[in-house]
């Protein structure tokens with residue numbers, strides 16, 4: 001199990017209000033299979049179906065993570081939501097934030113993806 005939340009807490013040191021809400025979000029409702037505020041949510045199939053993977057943190061390598069329906073996360077995202085209140089998110093086709101990337105604005109979503117992004121994401125960063 002990977003440890004989460006430390007990076008968010010460190011990033012938010014400059015803002016007491018943000019530190020509280022983001023740290024709580026990252027620890028309390030990550031991977032609860034609900035797309036909460038502050039989270040990016042990847043879905044196995046289009047139109048936000050087929051299993052969800054939700055987190056409020058950056059993730060540099062999707063290998064080892066799984067959708068709610070048990071499918072491996074790596075190279076399997078077909079739609080996504082960015083519910084992070086103030087952050088755009090970039091999804092990358094390779095691990096460590098490399099390869100092709102796709103920006104999704106805060107509080108927006110993509111009901112389907114297209115080549116070279118469909119079933120290709122391996123990391124994301126707010």
Ligand SMILES: [Ca+2]
Nearest residue numbers: 029034036054
């Ligand atoms: Ca959640």
